[in-house]
Amino acid sequence: MRRVWQYVALVAYVVFLAFPLLWLLSTALKTPQEMALTDPTWIPREPTLANFGDAFGEQDLVGASVRSLVVALFASVITVAISLPAAYAMARHRSLINKIAIGWVLVSQVFPFILIIIPLFMILRDLDLVNTLPGLVVVHVTFTLPFALWMLQGYVRAVPRELEEAASVDGAGRLRSIVSVVAPLLAPGVVATLLFSFISSWNEFMFALVILQDPEVMTLPLTLVRFTGPEGVARLGPLAAASLMATIPSLIFFAIIQRRLKSGLMAGAVKG
Amino acid sequence: MTATVTRPAPPRKPRPARRGISRETRELWVLMLPAMVPVLLFSVGPLLYGIGLAFTDARNTRVHETEFVGLENFTRLLGDEDFWASFQIGAIWSVSVTVLQFLAALGLALLLNEKLRFSGLARVLSVVPWAMPPVVIGLMWKLVYHPDAGVLNGLLGTDINWLADFSLALPAIIVVGIWAGMPQTTVVLLAGLQNVPKELYEAGAMDGAGTWRRFWNITLPQLRPVIVAITSLDFVWNINQFGLVYVLTQGGPGGRTRLPMLFAYEEAFRYRMAGYASMLGLAMAIVVLAVLGLYLWRQMREAK
Numbered sequence: 001m002r003r004v005w006q007y008v009a010l011v012a013y014v015v016f017l018a019f020p021l022l023w024l025l026s027t028a029l030k031t032p033q034e035m036a037l038t039d040p041t042w043i044p045r046e047p048t049l050a051n052f053g054d055a056f057g058e059q060d061l062v063g064a065s066v067r068s069l070v071v072a073l074f075a076s077v078i079t080v081a082i083s084l085p086a087a088y089a090m091a092r093h094r095s096l097i098n099k100i101a102i103g104w105v106l107v108s109q110v111f112p113f114i115l116i117i118i119p120l121f122m123i124l125r126d127l128d129l130v131n132t133l134p135g136l137v138v139v140h141v142t143f144t145l146p147f148a149l150w151m152l153q154g155y156v157r158a159v160p161r162e163l164e165e166a167a168s169v170d171g172a173g174r175l176r177s178i179v180s181v182v183a184p185l186l187a188p189g190v191v192a193t194l195l196f197s198f199i200s201s202w203n204e205f206m207f208a209l210v211i212l213q214d215p216e217v218m219t220l221p222l223t224l225v226r227f228t229g230p231e232g233v234a235r236l237g238p239l240a241a242a243s244l245m246a247t248i249p250s251l252i253f254f255a256i257i258q259r260r261l262k263s264g265l266m267a268g269a270v271k272g
Numbered sequence: 273m274t275a276t277v278t279r280p281a282p283p284r285k286p287r288p289a290r291r292g293i294s295r296e297t298r299e300l301w302v303l304m305l306p307a308m309v310p311v312l313l314f315s316v317g318p319l320l321y322g323i324g325l326a327f328t329d330a331r332n333t334r335v336h337e338t339e340f341v342g343l344e345n346f347t348r349l350l351g352d353e354d355f356w357a358s359f360q361i362g363a364i365w366s367v368s369v370t371v372l373q374f375l376a377a378l379g380l381a382l383l384l385n386e387k388l389r390f391s392g393l394a395r396v397l398s399v400v401p402w403a404m405p406p407v408v409i410g411l412m413w414k415l416v417y418h419p420d421a422g423v424l425n426g427l428l429g430t431d432i433n434w435l436a437d438f439s440l441a442l443p444a445i446i447v448v449g450i451w452a453g454m455p456q457t458t459v460v461l462l463a464g465l466q467n468v469p470k471e472l473y474e475a476g477a478m479d480g481a482g483t484w485r486r487f488w489n490i491t492l493p494q495l496r497p498v499i500v501a502i503t504s505l506d507f508v509w510n511i512n513q514f515g516l517v518y519v520l521t522q523g524g525p526g527g528r529t530r531l532p533m534l535f536a537y538e539e540a541f542r543y544r545m546a547g548y549a550s551m552l553g554l555a556m557a558i559v560v561l562a563v564l565g566l567y568l569w570r571q572m573r574e575a576k
């Protein structure tokens with residue numbers, strides 16, 4: 001009897017979690033005529049992929065995707081490039097900086113974004129970076145950095161120090177031992193951090209909303225939001241199609257790291 | 273683009289290497305510097321600047337002489353009815369989303385821990401909201417709630433404009449908040465459940481404790497640190513929520529879903545009242561810290 005109730009509860013959860021997703025999919029595959037029906041249907045009678053094509057015509061989605069891709073690529077590569085040395089330092093020398101860095105990760109969570117974004121907007125305006133993609137890259141790097149640093153130093157810590165020492169006993173220089181011993185072991189961690197930074201930037205909305213006001217430079221989340229407004233029913237199909245496409249990079253990322261999620265990422269003890 | 277990141281000098285330069293400083297310390301600074309410069313310049317700096325702005329009449333325009341006004345913004349905030357309305361909505365939103373999200377996630381985590389059949393499907397589904405861009409989550413639920421083409425009115429046979437209804441808009445976005453935030457909480461609680469030593473349950477079963485007693489006397493106390501950590505984080509994330517609700521309702525109808533951050537955003541970027549909006553942010557930060565401090569202090573005292 002207990003089992004029965006457990007299954008009932010499990011089904012309820014599955015329904016709650018899945019039904020908005022299925023509806024999004026269903027909407028993306030419907031024709032405008034079917035959308036206008038008073039009694040909405042779950043399974044489209046004449047499934048169509050036309051919405052995906054229309055989505056590209058409605059707004060500058062191709063341009064927005066390219067801009068999002070460029071911003072996310074630059075932001076993730078720069079984030080990892082500058083946090084890798086720092087992560088190495090943090091993992092190898094236990095010092096006060098360590099505690100300060102962790103402290104900052106926590107503080108940056110508590111303070112509301114408005115307190116940072118107003119002055120940041122003013123600073124970027126003075127640097128003529130408002131309404132530019134480099135401006136957004138700078139902001140994304142800054143705000144992904146603390147967490148990327150935290151992730152990376154966990155990976156560095158997992159590489160035994162003895163390996164480095166062994167290499168130097170064998171006559172390898174310090175740099176040499178880092179490049180040929182630490183780097184290969186660190187590669188999976190670096191890739192995971194790159195992916196994490198990429199997705200954070202790809203999904204980010206708030207800073208982009210403030211910094212990019214000109215439709216010509218808007219990233220994908222902003223362009224998607226511009227789809228809505230006083231819209232007619234006919235535009236919902238393309239909107240749903242575009243939303244699905246915007247989710248693809250994140251889905252790929254989560255498919256890759258899914259197995260590690262449970263143990264590693266959340267506990268902070270990330271394993272390479 | 274790298275040049276723009278590193279060009280301006282940091283506000284606080286590292287002390288020049290004195291003779292007493294070891295090679296190791298110098299190396300530490302060199303390695304840390306590339307990461308510290310952007311954080312200091314674009315996040316610590318602005319944060320301090322923002323706290324300063326809260327005590328001025330700064331406008332978000334180029335042509336305005338900013339003056340120090342002391343606590344004037346704060347007294348104005350206390351007398352601002354719109355702020356109090358927004359504050360109340362923020363409190364209802366963040367407390368109810370945090371609590372309901374926790375209860376829902378705890379239930380799901382317990383079920384997933386039971387190793388039922390098909391729990392793989394639920395496990396994957398419970399991670400999906402995490403993988404979606406917040407904007408897409410908002411748009412997706414707009415489609416669900418859509419008065420004409422939405423599935424909800426179709427299912428219930430109603431004709432309600434959920435997100436535009438004065439009394440239903442807030443509950444409607446709370447449901448979205450729960451849906452969006454459940455994954456993290458579930459994953460964390462599940463990890464916590466799997467770390468509870470099996471021996472405790474065996475000992476409990478030997479003593480004849482039923483399911484409910486085992487849950488109350490073993491699972492919950494063992495999970496306590498995890499619960500405290502995740503509910504604190506959820507609360508902070510929820511009270512600072514912006515994107516999801518901005519996409520869903522933009523704070524409407526008639527300000528019924530205008531969370532404090534949406535209010536501050538409007539003040540800062542629509543009415544250009546930078547100083548006032550900063551004070552609002554500062555006040556919210558203090559409230560959050562106070563609530564969090566009280567909560568953590570009580571939990572620690574009870575744990576002893």
